[in-house]
Amino acid sequence: MNYDQARWTEDDDRYEPLLAEKRSTEVAVEDSPLPDDLTRDGLDLPDLAEPELARHYTRLSQMSYGVESGPIPLGSCTMKYNPAFTEDVAALPGAGTHPDRSEGTVQGNLELRYRLQEYLAAIGGMESVTLQPPAGAAGEFTGILVAKAYHEHHGEERSEIIVPESAHGTNFASAALAGYDVVELPNAEDGRVDVEALRAAVGEDTAALMLTNPNTLGLFERDIEEVAEVVHEAGGLLYYDGANLNALLGRARPGDMGFDVMHYNVHKTFATPHGGGGPGAGPVGVVEELAPFLPTPQVRKTDSGYETVEPERTVGKVHGFAGNWLVLIKTYAYIARLGDAGLADASAKAVLNANYLASRIDYEIPFSPFHHEFVASAGRDAADVARRMLDYGVHPPTTKWPEAVDEALMTEPTEAETRDSLDHLARAFDQAAADGDDALEAAPERTAARRIDQASAARNPRLSWQALDE
Amino acid sequence: MSHDRRGPAAETGSPFAPQTAEETAAMLDAVGVESEEALFDIPEAVRFEGDLGIEPRGERELRGELASLLDGNDDLTEFLGRGHYDHYVPSMVDHLSDRSEFLSSYTQYQPEVAQGFLQALFEYQSMLVELTGLAIANCSMYDAASALGEAATLALRSRSVSGTRILVPEQLQSGRREVLENYLTGTDAVVESYPMDDGNVDIDALAESLDEDCAMVYAENPTVRGTIEEELSTIGDLAADDDAVFCLGSDAVALALLSEPAAVGADVVVGDAALGLGTSGGMGLGLFACREDFLRQVPGRLVGASEDRSGRRAYTLTLQTREQHIRRERATSNICTNQAWVALRAAMHAAWLGPDGLVNLAEDCVRHARDLAERLDGIEGITAPVHDRHHIREFAARTNRPASDVRTDLEERGFAVHAIDDHLVQVCVTETNVEHADELAEALEVVA
Numbered sequence: 001m002n003y004d005q006a007r008w009t010e011d012d013d014r015y016e017p018l019l020a021e022k023r024s025t026e027v028a029v030e031d032s033p034l035p036d037d038l039t040r041d042g043l044d045l046p047d048l049a050e051p052e053l054a055r056h057y058t059r060l061s062q063m064s065y066g067v068e069s070g071p072i073p074l075g076s077c078t079m080k081y082n083p084a085f086t087e088d089v090a091a092l093p094g095a096g097t098h099p100d101r102s103e104g105t106v107q108g109n110l111e112l113r114y115r116l117q118e119y120l121a122a123i124g125g126m127e128s129v130t131l132q133p134p135a136g137a138a139g140e141f142t143g144i145l146v147a148k149a150y151h152e153h154h155g156e157e158r159s160e161i162i163v164p165e166s167a168h169g170t171n172f173a174s175a176a177l178a179g180y181d182v183v184e185l186p187n188a189e190d191g192r193v194d195v196e197a198l199r200a201a202v203g204e205d206t207a208a209l210m211l212t213n214p215n216t217l218g219l220f221e222r223d224i225e226e227v228a229e230v231v232h233e234a235g236g237l238l239y240y241d242g243a244n245l246n247a248l249l250g251r252a253r254p255g256d257m258g259f260d261v262m263h264y265n266v267h268k269t270f271a272t273p274h275g276g277g278g279p280g281a282g283p284v285g286v287v288e289e290l291a292p293f294l295p296t297p298q299v300r301k302t303d304s305g306y307e308t309v310e311p312e313r314t315v316g317k318v319h320g321f322a323g324n325w326l327v328l329i330k331t332y333a334y335i336a337r338l339g340d341a342g343l344a345d346a347s348a349k350a351v352l353n354a355n356y357l358a359s360r361i362d363y364e365i366p367f368s369p370f371h372h373e374f375v376a377s378a379g380r381d382a383a384d385v386a387r388r389m390l391d392y393g394v395h396p397p398t399t400k401w402p403e404a405v406d407e408a409l410m411t412e413p414t415e416a417e418t419r420d421s422l423d424h425l426a427r428a429f430d431q432a433a434a435d436g437d438d439a440l441e442a443a444p445e446r447t448a449a450r451r452i453d454q455a456s457a458a459r460n461p462r463l464s465w466q467a468l469d470e
Numbered sequence: 471m472s473h474d475r476r477g478p479a480a481e482t483g484s485p486f487a488p489q490t491a492e493e494t495a496a497m498l499d500a501v502g503v504e505s506e507e508a509l510f511d512i513p514e515a516v517r518f519e520g521d522l523g524i525e526p527r528g529e530r531e532l533r534g535e536l537a538s539l540l541d542g543n544d545d546l547t548e549f550l551g552r553g554h555y556d557h558y559v560p561s562m563v564d565h566l567s568d569r570s571e572f573l574s575s576y577t578q579y580q581p582e583v584a585q586g587f588l589q590a591l592f593e594y595q596s597m598l599v600e601l602t603g604l605a606i607a608n609c610s611m612y613d614a615a616s617a618l619g620e621a622a623t624l625a626l627r628s629r630s631v632s633g634t635r636i637l638v639p640e641q642l643q644s645g646r647r648e649v650l651e652n653y654l655t656g657t658d659a660v661v662e663s664y665p666m667d668d669g670n671v672d673i674d675a676l677a678e679s680l681d682e683d684c685a686m687v688y689a690e691n692p693t694v695r696g697t698i699e700e701e702l703s704t705i706g707d708l709a710a711d712d713d714a715v716f717c718l719g720s721d722a723v724a725l726a727l728l729s730e731p732a733a734v735g736a737d738v739v740v741g742d743a744a745l746g747l748g749t750s751g752g753m754g755l756g757l758f759a760c761r762e763d764f765l766r767q768v769p770g771r772l773v774g775a776s777e778d779r780s781g782r783r784a785y786t787l788t789l790q791t792r793e794q795h796i797r798r799e800r801a802t803s804n805i806c807t808n809q810a811w812v813a814l815r816a817a818m819h820a821a822w823l824g825p826d827g828l829v830n831l832a833e834d835c836v837r838h839a840r841d842l843a844e845r846l847d848g849i850e851g852i853t854a855p856v857h858d859r860h861h862i863r864e865f866a867a868r869t870n871r872p873a874s875d876v877r878t879d880l881e882e883r884g885f886a887v888h889a890i891d892d893h894l895v896q897v898c899v900t901e902t903n904v905e906h907a908d909e910l911a912e913a914l915e916v917v918a
Binding site: 024037068080083087088104134173174176177229319329332386417 | 543828
């Protein structure tokens with residue numbers, strides 16, 4: 001297994017020129033149907049014909065790496081294969097309606113939304129689901145808004161949210177955005193929640209504990225029932241970060257573990273285009289007590305069809321319209337394609353693949369038994385090792401996080417890899433580990449661009465082609 | 471039931487898990503366990519033993535199911551806008567953006583294998599810089615509403631601003647106000663609306679309500695009613711007088727024609743691309759651009775130019791110390807997954823149009839709205855446009871009959887319009903529906 005990226009001759013001072021460097025034109029805005037004082041003077045933009053653009057973007061794609069280029073074992077990101085047919089169904093005629101259509105005229109959309117709400121509720125063990133949040137972090141923020149509204153409705157001013165130190169950065173940021181003080185919870189020595197530390201941390205100020213399970217070390221929080229009890233006894237809510245749900249499909253459900261509110265990263269767990277950073281979608285599921293606070297609108301089934309309703313004590317809207325609809329269509333299609341057995345099998349193979357890969361590499365893996373992802377210690381600069389792995393034809397794992405492991409290589413192969421592919425990944429891990437410092441510092445050599453100076457990018461920010469001339 | 475290559479999944483497991491039975495057995499052996507079940511470290515008490523009740527379907531079958539579900543939507547010609555616009559997306563955008571190296575790639579944290587996508591996002595940022603005249607553009611937020619929310623939190627963090635009042639127009643797409651209010655949950659800021667006068671900002675009333683406790687003034691061009699704001703510079707001056715951030719809402723098509731935001735004193739521009747996506751059920755692309763001195767307060771990702779080891783220009787995500795994965799609760803935003811692929815599509819669409827095409831498109835939208843309003847004004851029972859203003863793309867029309875009845879009757883004749891008040895409908899016309907404008911007018915002659 002190999003990959004190659006587009007290459008350019010050595011004597012050029014850049015790889016693919018910018019559109020504006022190929023050709024741009026400044027047009028004057030004049031003789032428009034508007035008075036001059038309402039219009040700009042001119043506009044200077046790239047001015048290329050379609051064949052040139054097609055080549056430009058094809059070259060740019062050749063200088064990018066997707067899951068169809070090779071494995072992307074990025075821990076916590078869950079980069080699994082994106083089925084081609086989900087793209088096609090999201091492009092069906094009828095999918096592209098305007099969000100302000102009256103509900104009687106979009107019964108098909110509403111039925112699909114309703115069915116997806118039901119599917120996700122079943123998968124999460126939740127009572128109600130909103131599809132509106134446009135990404136996982138937006139789902140976190142929504143879930144925290146719902147929790148806050150719940151506490152306020154019960155006359156409680158709780159000011160703190162507890163987050164384990166190894167949690168995703170979004171947990172901290174979402175809690176802070178909602179106005180909470182973040183209380184960081186140290187891990188126990190075994191990498192799991194330290195229940196005694198949790199007991200000491202909870203109190204009448206505790207609004208919620210945000211937790212992912214399996215956690216970011218891939219470990220299942222075996223004491224989850226006790227954790228839930230501690231949080232609930234203090235009057236707090238238990239929030240499930242759905243980033244690692246791919247490890248549990250059909251085998252365990254957040255609702256059954258005592259979680260009150262959760263988000264689903266549908267772009268990780270189900271159909272997974274990821275799109276170079278989005279769009280995703282982050283539906284939120286809640287238990288019955290929290291359902292009245294969900295964003296509006298919710299879709300409900302009636303005797304004659306489907307209608308949208310405003311939950312009784314709704315937090316309002318968390319997206320200008322109704323969320324990332326095309327992503328939700330893909331989610332529905334993916335879940336329906338797999339069904340109960342397929343979903344459970346996806347988890348089984350994801351966990352098997354992680355364990356198999358870990359068994360094949362010569363690295364220290366301090367925490368186990370893990371599920372769908374593990375964190376190996378590079379034993380040297382993890383970013384250097386990662387760049388060297390590029391030369392062996394694979395995308396490296398997540399580096400330097402979580403901090404519980406020194407020079408972490410957080411690895412999640414997902415169910416989409418065959419044994420051969422995992423063996424190849426393992427060789428890349430081991431070859432990078434065996435290479436000398438010189439080789440690591442020279443890496444990568446086989447990619448379109450060589451090692452990039454990130455420090456100078458931050459020291460001297462040039463964020464547009466206009467800034468390149470300065 | 472199915473002629474799929476693999477499936478139904480009930481028999482073979484996930485069709486997207488490619489291990490054969492032999493491979494699985496060998497891998498279990500290598501790991502040293504008897505079964506996949508043995509790998510799950512889940513206490514019995516929380517194991518799920520039930521059924522989810524989801525029947526697997528074959529690919530062909532599902533395609534039929536989804537086509538049939540979506541056929542359940544009425545086939546209407548939409549004249550809908552109010553912040554979400556249908557512009558024709560060229561085929562090239564679909565075909566090139568669907569290349570799997572774009573579609574299935576991850577956030578560009580490993581820049582050496584993400585140069586192509588990084589460059590495309592750098593180009594997107596650059597086009598937004600040109601459209602706004604502001605020095606900094608990020609490479610996307612979720613939608614116009616979330617971008618507005620982020621602008622308000624940026625304003626509250628800005629050291630040049632001391633107030634807590636966020637002023638917004640009373641006529642505003644409802645989702646924008648609600649999302650803004652939710653973004654401000656964790657602050658002591660309050661959202662207040664200022665009155666509009668005949669569709670545009672009531673300048674005297676705005677001046678009246680501005681004081682030094684005002685952190686941000688938000689205005690839109692075009693407004694939600696489709697009118698073009700005539701006194702943007704005055705609004706910018708008023709905001710500057712009280713050290714408030716002036717945030718302007720717009721979209722990429724309007725920006726190509728209307729007054730350049732930087733030239734009228736805008737500190738931040740937010741909005742929707744209106745390019746690259748069509749209506750798509752409300753999916754958006756949050757534009758975000760601002761003045762250079764807000765650089766370290768910008769929410770979201772930034773792509774910067776740098777050099778690689780061979781001395782050639784290369785691109786990387788930069789200034790990441792603002793972001794949640796580094797700064798955690800002190801980050802400028804909680805955003806992680808954004809709308810990068812939609813930004814790529816918007817950039818492709820803008821490049822396909824070129825400067826002439828983009829300006830012409832915007833000018834056509836001014837003409838289309840003017841012509842249709844004139845045509846509808848000639849119909850008995852309709853006054854259009856309601857606002858004696860210049861418009862782009864859309865306008866409000868007064869109806870003698872209740873607006874909701876007019877809307878319902880139009881739906882039966884195959885058209886969708888907004889009913890925005892008891893006797894006000896709103897109509898949006900672009901290049902995608904202008905050829906049906908006459909039919910809409912004929913239908914309105916019957917139902918108005």
